[in-house]
Amino acid sequence: MSEPTPMMARYLEVKAEHPGTLLLFRMGDFYELFYEDAELAAKHLGITLTSRDKGSSNPVPMAGFPHHALRNHLSKLIRKGHRVAVCEQMEDPATAKGMVRREVTQVVTPGTLTDDDLLEPNRSNFLAALHRPRGKAAKGGRVGLSWLDVSTGRFVTADLAPADLPDELARIAPAELLIAEGTEVPEAAERIGSLVTERPAYAFGTDAAIKRLTEHFGTGTLAGFDLDDAGPGVAAAAALLEYAADTQKAALPHITGLSPYRCDDCLRIDEATRRSLELTRTLRDGDRSGSLLDVLDETKSPMGARRLADWLAEPLTDRAAIAARHDAVEDLCNAAADRTALREALAGVYDLERLAGRVATRRASPRDLGGLCRTLGLLPKIKDLLHARHAERLTALNGSLDPCPDVREAVAAALTDDPPIQITDGGLIRTGFSPELDELRALAKGGKEWIAKYRAEEAERTGISSLKVGFNKVFGYYLEVTTTHKDKVPEDYTRKQTLKDRERYITPALKEYEDKVLRAEERAVSLEQELFTALRERVAEFVPALQRSAGVLAELDVLACFAHLAATRRYVRPELSAEPVLSITAGRHPVLDVLRPGGEFVPNDTTLTPADRVHLITGPNMAGKSTYIRQTALILILAQCGSFVPAEAATIGLADRVFARVGAGDDLGRGQSTFMVEMTETARILNAATEKSLVILDEIGRGTSTYDGLSLAWAVTEHLHDAVKARTLFATHYHELTGLDKDLAGLSNRHVAVAERDGTIVFLHTIRTGPASQSYGIHVAKLAGVPRPVLDRAAEVLRGLEEGAAPARNGHRNGRRKEKQIALFRMEPEPHPALVRLKGLDPDHLTPMEALRTLAELRDSAH
Numbered sequence: 001m002s003e004p005t006p007m008m009a010r011y012l013e014v015k016a017e018h019p020g021t022l023l024l025f026r027m028g029d030f031y032e033l034f035y036e037d038a039e040l041a042a043k044h045l046g047i048t049l050t051s052r053d054k055g056s057s058n059p060v061p062m063a064g065f066p067h068h069a070l071r072n073h074l075s076k077l078i079r080k081g082h083r084v085a086v087c088e089q090m091e092d093p094a095t096a097k098g099m100v101r102r103e104v105t106q107v108v109t110p111g112t113l114t115d116d117d118l119l120e121p122n123r124s125n126f127l128a129a130l131h132r133p134r135g136k137a138a139k140g141g142r143v144g145l146s147w148l149d150v151s152t153g154r155f156v157t158a159d160l161a162p163a164d165l166p167d168e169l170a171r172i173a174p175a176e177l178l179i180a181e182g183t184e185v186p187e188a189a190e191r192i193g194s195l196v197t198e199r200p201a202y203a204f205g206t207d208a209a210i211k212r213l214t215e216h217f218g219t220g221t222l223a224g225f226d227l228d229d230a231g232p233g234v235a236a237a238a239a240l241l242e243y244a245a246d247t248q249k250a251a252l253p254h255i256t257g258l259s260p261y262r263c264d265d266c267l268r269i270d271e272a273t274r275r276s277l278e279l280t281r282t283l284r285d286g287d288r289s290g291s292l293l294d295v296l297d298e299t300k301s302p303m304g305a306r307r308l309a310d311w312l313a314e315p316l317t318d319r320a321a322i323a324a325r326h327d328a329v330e331d332l333c334n335a336a337a338d339r340t341a342l343r344e345a346l347a348g349v350y351d352l353e354r355l356a357g358r359v360a361t362r363r364a365s366p367r368d369l370g371g372l373c374r375t376l377g378l379l380p381k382i383k384d385l386l387h388a389r390h391a392e393r394l395t396a397l398n399g400s401l402d403p404c405p406d407v408r409e410a411v412a413a414a415l416t417d418d419p420p421i422q423i424t425d426g427g428l429i430r431t432g433f434s435p436e437l438d439e440l441r442a443l444a445k446g447g448k449e450w451i452a453k454y455r456a457e458e459a460e461r462t463g464i465s466s467l468k469v470g471f472n473k474v475f476g477y478y479l480e481v482t483t484t485h486k487d488k489v490p491e492d493y494t495r496k497q498t499l500k501d502r503e504r505y506i507t508p509a510l511k512e513y514e515d516k517v518l519r520a521e522e523r524a525v526s527l528e529q530e531l532f533t534a535l536r537e538r539v540a541e542f543v544p545a546l547q548r549s550a551g552v553l554a555e556l557d558v559l560a561c562f563a564h565l566a567a568t569r570r571y572v573r574p575e576l577s578a579e580p581v582l583s584i585t586a587g588r589h590p591v592l593d594v595l596r597p598g599g600e601f602v603p604n605d606t607t608l609t610p611a612d613r614v615h616l617i618t619g620p621n622m623a624g625k626s627t628y629i630r631q632t633a634l635i636l637i638l639a640q641c642g643s644f645v646p647a648e649a650a651t652i653g654l655a656d657r658v659f660a661r662v663g664a665g666d667d668l669g670r671g672q673s674t675f676m677v678e679m680t681e682t683a684r685i686l687n688a689a690t691e692k693s694l695v696i697l698d699e700i701g702r703g704t705s706t707y708d709g710l711s712l713a714w715a716v717t718e719h720l721h722d723a724v725k726a727r728t729l730f731a732t733h734y735h736e737l738t739g740l741d742k743d744l745a746g747l748s749n750r751h752v753a754v755a756e757r758d759g760t761i762v763f764l765h766t767i768r769t770g771p772a773s774q775s776y777g778i779h780v781a782k783l784a785g786v787p788r789p790v791l792d793r794a795a796e797v798l799r800g801l802e803e804g805a806a807p808a809r810n811g812h813r814n815g816r817r818k819e820k821q822i823a824l825f826r827m828e829p830e831p832h833p834a835l836v837r838l839k840g841l842d843p844d845h846l847t848p849m850e851a852l853r854t855l856a857e858l859r860d861s862a863h
């Protein structure tokens, strides 16, 4: 192979320094990609694949796009899950000596985005790191998980039991996950679709971790952050920070703290429950639309929308903290005019949280600072509105809201009213801000006026009235004469170019002015950039104050959203209780209450107490069992988030965990059968639920034979009632279970009422006490259009079964039951014949031959 050119040599060097990334290599006005990168880019971006050195025996595949298309193409590549390194020209090619110096200025990866164009406004974008200690350090068995939103600086870490990892990963849903080289990729990461990035194992070293973190925060120790120094979470956090700094090529001063996360501080909701309850995505298509988050989101700013999603993902367990939110919501709910004014002001605020991040990393655009200025201008009004409120939380928020008047004034004085996005575009700085800039601008403008005057004078002098002044990059300003007037051109014109029907000339006077104009223009643009950069530096000093204010605005937006929901959707303030009770009067499903097409939602009550803690809910298909049990769980979650709830009254005994096993959600992608998934989830509930938990179960045991299913449902109910003692709502089609209320003191029956009219059933969606009288499955099948002969036959079979095969109640014998059903609930199963024979053997009196023969016979009988 021939020697690469110096430029290609530099390309290969940079490429080797950034393994696993697509390299965009700036060449003049283009970004170019080579080799496999070019092939990938051509496929994903729809750009043409060509080659460099076409004539040679070894042409290099190449693809490129103009520099102004960078953002657009970057976002496409990131969405496809690539990491992209952007290599810029660090010198002006016109003045550079030798080859232009090129450096990577940023590595953009799905987890490290800071640009608004690349980020979704309503979602946090997390980069996470997982550390699984090995050897001695692994003794505690905990793993470290840390997560960071680079765009806002939110940085959290946790030491977790390995079993909790999938749930936490699902909750955080990181865009990118760092793991140590050669370690196992967590299954959850694949399911969520996180890009997995391997980092060298030493990046997770514990000793270096504390040093790295304390150096970053400028603190002597990590004591102030309330973290376990020696825990794996700290090592994960350090690895994360290093990667973020590596990719941003910046110091990240907006990351000002590391918060510990402890599972027990929030209402724990596992992955399956989160999915079943459709908290942030629907089960059917995984869309946000139709989820609880979607119908609740009446926030006015992206900061508020993100905070609402956070609150929903991490409801609280601390009664005082929840009550503080409820107080604030109540206060805002009662002050309708102020709430409206507050929400209007919030609608005008810029995404200050992400903007502060861009200011800190020196990537804020002129338009960003314009937005900052307008936002700061709205804060005094918001402070006034808060001043009139009484809730403690609102007063505290007001105290932290800093309108930073100095920053606002500095930006307002310097920036034009509608600054451009690009710093290179010019027109950023206001007239009157810098005398030097004004002078340069006047010169540039004056020069242009002079040129116009010059043209007029020359036209008169030469008698060429069509004389024109033009400009091009090759020889600057010129005079243009059509060929018909060629003879009138005076001596002092120097011809520069001849075109088909015209000629172009320059003159010494024109060149002299051109110099002045162009130099003044250039100087003005670079002075504007200098002034803007200085302004941004000044604003950067206020990043911590801006972040605090951003946090306040985000929280206010959510509280005002909750107040708005309370006022417009008739939500009420729930009473909180430390006892494991749940009492809801006329509760409604928060999503169906809004979205139910064509009809009113029928409210229902729920009353669970320690003495009556398990409710079995029976009723026909489609009656509303699932809706009812889900609505109960959602109301509890809403209350613990700090929201009011869709009901006429509610008392919520604070829960430690919520479990939902709803619907037979296949998980064939994970290679598990429906039944296996169902049993795994059920096992988790039985093992992890406590007296303070809320459990909702929607028909378990459906994926196996009726007897197996019924037996399992039976045993699960007993265990929940006797051992776990969790508040439980169990919707079931096993009518046999309804007899359990005779034996289990804390269990009672509910059913969903239906009315029969003209041989068909009408769903009333009302929950009543007692078990359902019959199953109505065949009626529902009729509604669904199952053919008449099938319905008739089904009715006949049903009658037969009912007569000959009355189901077991309470595990006691029933005279009408068939023999095989008696076997179902027999406490001790028949022993295997082989076992009986084995027990009858006397080894002391067996010859070796007899023993061998018996063994062979036993083996054969086991088939």
Ligand SMILES: Nc1ncnc2c1ncn2[C@@H]1O[C@H](COP(=O)(O)OP(=O)(O)OP(=O)(O)O)[C@@H](O)[C@H]1O
Pocket: 592, 596, 600, 601, 602, 603, 619, 620, 621, 622, 623, 624, 625, 626, 627, 628, 765, 766
């Ligand atoms: N309280 C209610 N008010 C009005 N409509 C309701 C109510 N509850 C349920 N519905 C409507 O009935 C439909 C069926 O409800 P749901 O899925 O809860 O029934 P189900 O009893 O669980 O049925 P299955 O046993 O087949 O799972 C819902 O989609 C909803 O449109």
